Amino acid sequence: MIAVELWTGEEALLLRSVRRQSVREFAQDLGISPRTVSHWRENTSRVCRPAMAQILDAALAQCTPKEQEAFRVRLAALRGEPVASVAAVAKPSPCVVVSHKFLPVYLGEQIGSLYAGGVPRPSGPGGMDQRVLPGGHRSAQVSKVHVYACGIAVVHLEEHQRVESLTELAVWRYRSYLKERTWAGNRMTRLLEQHSADGRAVEPSPDPEYVLSAYELREHSWAAPGLDTALQLLTTPSVLVNRQDPANVIPLGAGVEDAKFRDGWVHPEAVEFGGGTSRGVAGWSGVAYHPQPDERALTMSQIVALELDAQALWALSSHILHMIEDGQDPVMPAEYGWRFLRGAYSRLTTARPTETAQHRVMREAILATSELPDRLRAAQDALRDSNP
Template sequence: MIAVEQWTGEEALLLRSVMRASVREFAGRLGISPRTVSNWQRNKTSVCRPGMAQILDTALGQCTPGEQEAFRLRLAALRGEPVPSATNATARPAPFTAVSHKFLPVYLGEHSARLYAVGAPTPPGPGGLEQRVLSVSHPSAQSSTVHVYACGVAVVHLEEHQRFASLTELAVWRYRTYAKESVWAGERMKGLLQQHAGDHSLAESSLVPQYVLSAYELRDNSWSGVSLDTALQLLTTPSVLVNRQDPANVVPLGPGVEDAKFRDGWSHPEAVSFGGGVSRGVAGWSGVAYHPQADERALTMSQVVALELDAQALWALSSHILHTIEGGQDPVMPASLGWRFLRSAYFRLTTARPTETAQHRVMREAILATSELPDRLRAAQEALRDSNP
């Protein structure tokens, strides 16, 4: 049995991560309020009281041997104490296939209307946002589309199928392509506006996406158990494998770094696991990694992509509103896109649906929690309410 000398919010969240439970499921299994779990997320250093520590000890004791081993390895890594493990001795870098999904959001405002008019209608996603799709040509992506939203945002979506010798190789590829993709997306958006709207008024710099978010579907691989968990963690936060001091020349940190991560069962303390017995996934600030199983109950990657498209659109919209305020101006939005619109989008994203499976709910909660999108939506909503009552 693993002994935790002092439970803090960080250890409690680590236990939740290896149990792959949502906030509500974890609270239910412990018999506590979901608010307590949320408080741990806000204050990870808070020390649990003796009664709560006893509850956590019991929950850890009821975990499967695999979950306990994962907790032991990740706890040691969290404390900087490498712990060799017989069950993880064979875990090491290995070749794998991944389907990369890159999301590049751009706020266009009123300039998006003509693009929206010529796009192909498509059903709304989880956020209930009206959108249309344009196909564009990308030099290497298997699929490249622009999702134009009625709220004035365009999200470029690139799907690429890649075979890598290691996770470090993927990390280098990821960061080296980010700058190129941003420039390409900006030029493509400018071309679309000129083609369909005859619009030459926007400066090119205003069309360059501010960031790129990635989601990976892990396919052919040789990992299992704890090593699979470690691989998904590294897919979600590949920055720990590379040196990014020179953004134009991202390079591996050095030989043995990835081996050490597997040996120690590395995990990011703020990443949130999701899934169930038939699939595994991890959501983090910079992306999502998912490994579906061949089972009809498993989530599909298309469900993850649909949520991320709406999430990135709302992130870009709320960022525009908040940046306007930071610049000393009051945000001015059409009445149809005022604070009530943001309130509606917030509730659609955060409220469970009767037809939603448990896996889909856990995935949704993990992505929203790590993106902090709900907080941004609330802040933007309040800003619009103050300036446009």
């Protein structure tokens, strides 16, 4: 995904040309007046205001890969740069990433004692009541247990990794998943025992069903094309490793990552987001983001806040759908029935007046690739049918 550091009328008109849209169509898609596009034609050197730059960043991020490539080539020509210099040779390289792991588990009514003992925390994008307990992980830089009143606990682990290649990171990722799921289940059980009101025995917590990762790419040496490939590979680590034996994940081969960089690997279902010089990719396996210092840039904390609520709601909807698959009528406490899910769905999918264009694109990308909205609707319908 090409980035534009300074939008002027010239770059804006270039974007319209690669999208092959009329003035009216382009203005309608951007939500602006056709007169604004006409002003760009009259004064191509006019610098766009920050709000307009955000709109153009979002429009460029939503272009197809073919349109983005055309924009990149034409922009290079516009600036008198040889195209080859823009498309520098990319290859595996050492980097530093901050790994965020999310491990959600359904605890149901047992959550009450943990919720009572947690430290209150402001609601996230989903608007759900939550509190926080210490995670107690030995090696993670940050480890917390986010306790949601609706019956879900989400373990959040932040770990800093310096690796020689993305294959090395992918191997670490999958090998750590098994032990982290077991650790999280044991940690939940210990917390339930510690917070039991009268010291009674508690039901052991199940292990989380899955782990989702979000990566913040920090130190690296890639130019734009290599950076885009790196972010794609961070969200699709399965293309770099052999997972036939989940307990012993190994690299596919020394030349696999080189080939991915050489060919500019892009997953067909991944969705890009970002803006300015910041870049992000959302996929089924997680999210990768490379922020740049900019007053318009998203922060990783905003992505983490959304993922915490998204993973909590995914686990809750999965519990409801599992009950149906097991032949049971789904039953939830009245305050967390279908109306609760409807409210969470609305809050997650509805844009807010204060939301920036970058934040909206990020939110939509994560929700689309997670398929959470569809699961929430299915769980909502199931609860409505059994608890009208």
